Amino acid sequence: MGLVFGAFMSFVASVMKVPFLDLSLQHKAIRDEALAALTATYDANRFCLGKDVEDFEKAFARTLGFPRALALNSGTSPLHIAAMIAGWGPGDEVIAPPFTFISTVWGVSYVGASPRFVDVEEGTFNLDPAKVEAAITPKTKGIIAVHLFGQPARIDELAAIAKKHGLFLIEDCAQAVGASFKGQPVGTFGDAGTFSFYPTKNLGGCGEGGALVAKDEAVHTQARHIRVHGSDRRYSHDIIGGNFRMDGFQGALLNVKLPHLATWTARRQTVAARYLAGIRLADVRLPEQPAYGKSVFHQFTIRHPRRDALREHLAKHEVGTDLIYPVPLHRQKCYASLGYGEGSLPVAEKAAANCVSLPIFPELTDAQVDHVIASVNAF
Template identity: 35%
Template sequence: MKIDFAKLQDQYQLYKTEIDEAIQAVLNKSNYIMGEEITQLEESLQEFTKAKFAISCSSGTDALLLAMMALDIKPGDEIITTPFTFIATAETIAFLGATPVFVDIDEKTYNLDASLIEEKITSKTKAIIPVSIYGQPADMQKIQDIANKHNLKVIIDGAQSFGSTFNNITDSVWGDISTTSFFPAKPLGCFGDGGAVFTANEELAEKMKSLRVHGQSKRYHHKYIGMGGRLDTIQAAILNVKLKYYEKDLALRQEVASKYTKSLARKDLVLPYVDKKATSAWAQYSVRVKNRDSVQEKLKEAGIPTAVHYPKPLHIQECFEYLGYKKGGFPISEIVSEEIMSLPMNPYLTDEEIEYIIGYF
């Protein structure tokens, strides 16, 4: 048997007629930039998340940039975040000339450990960026309480977690600005790059709408230094179709995760932990194994793909050497990075495929 990690083709075939018609409609109108499908998508995202404002953009990375630019993050500012994440989280901070300040992760959820945040706050700290790793939000109540106490902003990196919740509230609604990614392999993915930002603040929403089109207030009149951060109309059209079925896909992801957990419970693995106050979008199903390389090789030989999210924490990446961190500085992140391994996860894994995967542990 050969397993497909994400089964993107299966999903396309499932919704092929609607997706093809949606794409063709854009082609017929040739309105490829900021077409009516953009407005339709943003309204649907608002309805789905209950966020007051949803603004689509060109990627999850650009969503983070838009959020920080809207909050006037400047060179010399500090932003507290996690070293156990995709580089975009901290890369965008550094790109704006600000300084990523890392805090270690919780050993069970792998999210930012809220109990360690306050000791890293200085007069230069302007914001906290928790990452909803593998699809599960961090402890947003504790993080929000700390931010309120110290007058800090909260930007959620929800690239992996669209549709997840904390305290029965979607993580698109927590924080001052929440971001997500529609990269194809994400739980809700388009057929290229795409992302969105969410906020309850009308002023921030209007500013981000302007920033994504080069800071324009009207055509060729520029209020801000901005960026080319628009989502293209074809991607919006695809997302409009897929969003209609997203609740079903989330439920199927939960079923797959539950089957994995039930069957792997007695194996020599550390299984994913979901906080009782949270739900996960299950972007990944990641386990920890002591002998990862050999396990991955055995699975590969059996036609079972795996992935490592993430093999090297950001504080020991070459590009962040200038921050002065050393190996051993964030021990939980380092241990997890050496043991973590993601199994195939998508809504369309069959019971037969799951049983086949489990049989190799």
């Protein structure tokens, strides 16, 4: 069903009336352009950073309204780099939501600090600013806000809390490229905004990729040095760094895809509007659309008390679905030592138990969307 995520991450869409996701349609549509760009990069031997990546950084920043952007080798990397720049370390706590992908907090752990999970809002699955404020202690050194499923968090309130308490704020925009909060692009409110270009993302590469955006040029420059072994000149290493370079092929493909992003996003929003208007099932809870934010609908995630039965029903009607995310981070084994018991973050736990994500990608036809709606309503 949907995509098969194997050890080497293949993207195989099964034959269903409505697959959960089918990347092959998008890649077929841009095949000639994509292969021409990839061939040019191959012929020029531009394999690590280089012109394609630089062109992408400029176009990404210009197109999405960022002051500047740094291309990296995954969406996990900017979270790691930002944690290094924030200066977090052992004994420090960083507030983060438990209902997200695990990468959101890997950087915190990599630098020896601890995530402090704070519950999310029922309506949007995003951090609840009131609970964030209440959770701050002398150990709190930062906040990571996630714009989950493409829906902006209440980032103005979170930025105000961060400012008031002198906390480093990261916006994890991995699922929210192009989303905006009160007209301002997400990623521009915090000290760093982080993006993923994993192939299944709204803007996906042909491999791994990510980006960091920072309004403060000093943060950008530090991140740029960390990206290449802590150096700005060859064999001179002023700070601890790593290898976080984007490869040339990703830059080349992302340059081909970026001009299509606005159209693809608009189609996601149209599909979502059709779901929101058409799904009428008792006990179903649709994702809320607060007026402050413009979602880019990376996922369309509904809730139902009999989620597993609904999923089975949809599978029988040849509708692919996925569970994103079935186990919240505070209940993962890797964070068992933090001591969060069952019921400690009830909104996230209920979301994990009741959520099911429906197909949403730009190439879905209206007939497919209507089939999903009819199938849900027939449950």
